[in-house]
Amino acid sequence: MKNYNNKIELATQISTLKEKGYTIGFVPTMGALHNGHLSLVNKGLSENDFVVVSIFVNPTQFDNKEDLVKYPRTLEADMALLKQVSDDKIIIYAPSEDDIYGDQIQSQSFTFDGLEHEMEGAFRSGHFDGVGTIVKRLFEIVTPDSAYFGEKDFQQLQIIRKLVELHQLPVNIVGCPIHRAEDGLAMSSRNARLTEAHRDIAPFIYKTLNVAKVKFGTKSAKYVTDWVTEQFKKQPLLELEYFIIADITTLKEVKRKSTKKSYRAFIATYAGDIRLIDNIALN
Template sequence: MRVFDQKKELTSFLQKEIAEKRTIGLVPTMGALHQGHISLVKTALAENDLVVVSIFVNPTQFDKKDDLEKYPKKIEQDLDLLSSVSQQIVVFSPSADEIYGNNIKSQAYQFDGLDKVMEGEFREGHFDGVGTIVELFLKTVSPNRAYFGEKDFQQLQIIKKMVESKKLPYQIIGCPIEREPNGLAMSSRNERLSKKVRQEASFIYNVLLTAKTKFGTESAYNILEWVKAQFEKNAFLKLEYFEIADEDTLTPILKKQANTKYRAFIAVYANGVRLIDNLRLN
């Protein structure tokens, strides 16, 4: 397994692979890898000759400094885990200076409103930071395909929009959410939860499942009010938002429309740790 921390060395290596007609998959991560990441890596390995896994905690997508400082960093564990999966993995783990130089700043993007709801409403500048780093990694690696988990479904749609609008020649592939045995969506942030709260957080997925059942017979308004009531009774979890939206446009639902895919989106605080999840409803 090859590990690079310099863009120039990575691109030099990859240019030789591309010249030999080898296909490349990219799995961008912020480290603290778990089985959700590994599922992306395995999918990429099955569909490409070589897989690049980036490990970089991107400062421009954090709207709160303390959240950035608390984000778990486990590079040695990450490398051991990836090495156990395959030797056909190339790791790119640069410093912030290597990526941004002396100007740690996001570009400004137009995402056609996809960035104005849900995560965008509560995390100012977040998606400009995401777009900036993903575009940079795509252009550095030049992959045939790049893989993203559907846990960050809004992010996935925004990356697809960015690639489409800039006419970038990369295929963006979304992969299903991996869950812990109790249903909690796998996330690096889960490591910051106590054992008790981690178990209690299964409540989030259970609420989504019930919302899916209710969606067949009840109005979106009634479901939203029901979800709020459930969290008001929960001592461990604080609801930030719950939204039902068009899966393609991310427009919040007003009235159910035929031939439209809807998805429920949720953000919750568990002892100060922010967790997100989503579930297709129909």
């Protein structure tokens, strides 16, 4: 398994592989890998000859600097985990901030047809500028045929699709199902930071989403939203930041249901100081 921390050396290797006719999949990560990441890697390996996995904690997408400092960095463990998946078909790119940004660590300014202002964008200032900056930069370095993203970050997935469309980037974006623990909690690198008590209660998030999905079949979006809000008021260990039912195309909150549109429920909660997000398709 080859490991690069220099973009020029990586690009040279990828160019050599492409000249031989090999296809390249790409899974961008911030490390602290778990089975959710591995499901993306396995999907990429099933559709490509090689998969590049980037491991880079991107400073420009953190609106909370304390979260950036505390974000787990486990490169050696990540490499060992990936080696168990494949020893010869995975290429790791673990760059420094200098290799990505040079001497100016700052975001570009992006517009994504308004997608960036909804949900996460409303609560995390500048977040999607940081996401757009790093993903566009990584696409330029890796030049993948296909890139794989989990639906846990569904808004991010839609924004990356829009990024590719608006900037005419030659990469196929593949969305992959949310990978969950046996009790339903969506896999996240942040889960490792949960206290025992918070980890025990965290599956309540997905359980509530499932009930909300059933209720949405016969009730209005407002009714379901009010019901979810009341359920979280009964859980002192979880603080609801938002619950929104939105059109999956525009990501705008639904006011009146239409049988011609598809909807998804999005949720963000705090378990102590750990922020957890999840979502579920409703129809």
